[in-house]
Amino acid sequence: MVTGELKSKVDKVWNAFWSGGIANPMEVIEQITYLLFIKRLDELHTLAENKANTTGKLIENRVFPDGMDDTGRRPRLYSDLRWSHFKNFAAPEMYEVIDQNVFPFIRNLGDVGSSFAANMKDARFTIPTPALLSKVVDLLEDIPMEDRDTKGDIYEYMLGKLATSGQNGQFRTSRHIIQLMVDMTAPTPQDLIIDPAAGTAGFLVAASEYLRDHHPEIWADAASRDHFNRLAFTGFDSDASMSRIGSMNMQLxxxxxxxxxxxxxxxxxxxxxxxxxxxxxxxxxxxxxxxYETAAKDLLTIVKTKKTELLFLALMIRLLKNGGRAAVIVPDGVLFGSSTAHKALRKMLVEDHKLDAVVKLPSGTFKPYTGVSTAILFFTKTSSGGTDQVWFYDVQADGFTLDDKRTPTEQNDLPDVLARWLSRPQSSRVETWPEFDRPRTAQSFLVPKSEIVAQNYDLSLNRYKVVEHEEVEHRDPAVILAELMVLEREIQDATATLARSLA
Incomplete structure (x- = not known):
């Protein structure tokens, strides 16, 4: 988490853009991302140079080619395109280098036909003045970006400033919720992971970090490294800016x-x-x-609806291989909606596939973007059923206050969610899971498929949770009345005494 002096430095970068005339949060994020990406390219090239100097061999995987770049205005050494070089230029020269040389260079990066090349071809440099550019470069240079975790925290903090983005139901997912979903699904080095509404690629980044932390064997094998860097992660987004930011976020x-x-x-x-x-x-x-005319026909064959949340669930089922698993955030309406499409999709998850868990989130989890109540569905595509017992967890605190400020607090159920989930037996003998004997009054419990079917496939936690009402012992009304009468006499006596003193 970004706090203290580091937070202040990041805020200065953001405020420099605003005072410099760029007030659109998305544009600010995009321009900062370009600069961080350019800085990252220089770091990668420096690592390759150091390795070559150590081994005495030629530079492998060099980022900046050796030679001259003729832009039609004047030739410039590729070395001048590097952050470590142009950061020392005077503001006008730096501006010219980035505008006329660096941006054409990054627009042409990436293999021909790759998604990165497709996303970057429309990259535009929109910082309006040399003075603003020079100030931002100086500020970014002063922020420590060497450590990957710190770099990720800083970038996530800046992405968090997209608080105005809650348009068309889109808003940024908090990092701790993403982490819970990743930890519960436990990605493996062989996984092919997709987010069909990727945005800035937060889920894919978290999955990549999980693999780094839990599967260091990836780096010992060339095929595993290639899978990680090229095949393991896929993201779709309909917004061009989001796709560019997502591409660069993964690179960062x-x-x-x-x-x-x-x-x-x-x-x-x-x-x-x-x-x-x-x-x-x-x-x-x-x-x-x-x-209906806009929605993909292959999705409408799964569930005929206009609701985007239901269509996305249908899409996920379609994208997965048999045996593939999913963790997806849905609004509460998906859990209990009474429309034909709602019921059909819930029935499909329970009867045709394996519904594993419903984790109910507090209603303030996505503030300040929205106060809509949500839950996380965990399911496995089987195409042959398999639902037996569905695990429900009622998250009442996620480590932050549930108001618009979302201030950190000590109350946090998420570690308990993960610990209980990871304690489940790997075999099919669910009765050996401690959760099997948990009462319905607890925060988590199991519900058999037969009961869900009997409830018309309703997946709302309150349908199955038993609320324990504490018995309150009330005082005898006669005793209370007697006490009131005593008080009334005391008031009358005091009033009479006051009146005599004033006579």
């Missing part, structure tokens, strides 16, 4: 060539991606609806 976190595509997940057919992935992590938009 050390994933070299993920697939981050600009793609309207609900409007395009998915024959090219059907059954391609083993893990879905997502918080899709859920405040809108589509016309």
């Amino acid at each position: 976190h050390g994933v070299e060539n993920p697939t981050i595509q600009r793609r309207d997940s609900l409007a395009e057919e998915h024959t090219d991606a059907e059954g391609s992935y083993t893990l879905v992590l997502a918080n899709p938009p859920f405040a809108g609806s589509l016309d």
Whole structure:
């Protein structure tokens, strides 16, 4: 978490943009991301140089080619495109280098036909003045970015400033909620992970960090490294700016060539991606609806609805391989909605696949963006059923206050959620799980499939939770009346005494 002096430094960068005339939060984030990405390129090239100097061999995987770059105005050494070089230039020269040389260079990075190349071809430098650019470069240079975790925290903090983004049901997912979902699904080095509403790629970044922390064996094998850097992560988003930011965010976190595509997940057919992935992590938009003519026909064959939250669930089922698993945030309405489409989708999850868990989140989890109550659904695609017992957890505190300020607090159920989930038996003998004997008055408990079916596939926690009412012992009304009469006499006596003293 970014706090204290570091937070102050990051805020100075943000405020410099605002005072310099760029007030659109998305544009600020995009321009900062470009600069951080350019800085990261220089770091990677420096690492390659140091390795070459140590081994006495030629530089491998060099970022900046050796030679001259003729832009039509004047030739410039590729070395001048590096952050460590141009940061020392005078403001006008730095501005010219970045505008006329650096941005054309990064627009042409990436393999031909790659998603990164497609996203970056429209990258635009919009910082209006040399003075603002020079100030921002100086401020970014003063922020420690060497450590990957610190870099991630800083970037997440800046992304958190997109508080105005809650349009069309889209808003940033808090990092601690993402982390819970990643920890509970436990990505493996073999997984093919997708977020069909990727935004800034927060879920994919967290999954990549999980793999780094839990599977260091990835780096001992060339094929595993290639899978991690090229195949493991896929993200779709309909917004071009989000796709660019997502691509660069993954690069900043050390994933070299993920697939981050600009793609309207609900409007395009998915024959090219059907059954391609083993893990879905997502918080899709859920405040809108589509016309039937707009929605992808292959999704409407699964569930005929205009609701985006239901269409996204249908999409996830379609994208997963059999045996693939999903963790997805949904509004509470998905759990108990009475429409034909709502019931059909819940029945599909329970009867045709394996519904594993419903984790109910507090209603303030996504403030200040929205106060909508939400839950996380965990399910496994089987195409042959398998739901036996569904685990429910009622999260009452997530480590932050549930108001718009979202101030950190000591009350936090999330570690308990994860610990209980990880304690489940790996075999099918669910009765050996301690949760099996938990009463319905507890925060977590299991509900058998038969009971869910009997409740018309209602998945709302309150349908199954038993509320324990504490018996309150009331005082005898006659005793209370007697006490009131005594008080009344005392008041009358005091009033009479006061009146005599004033006579």
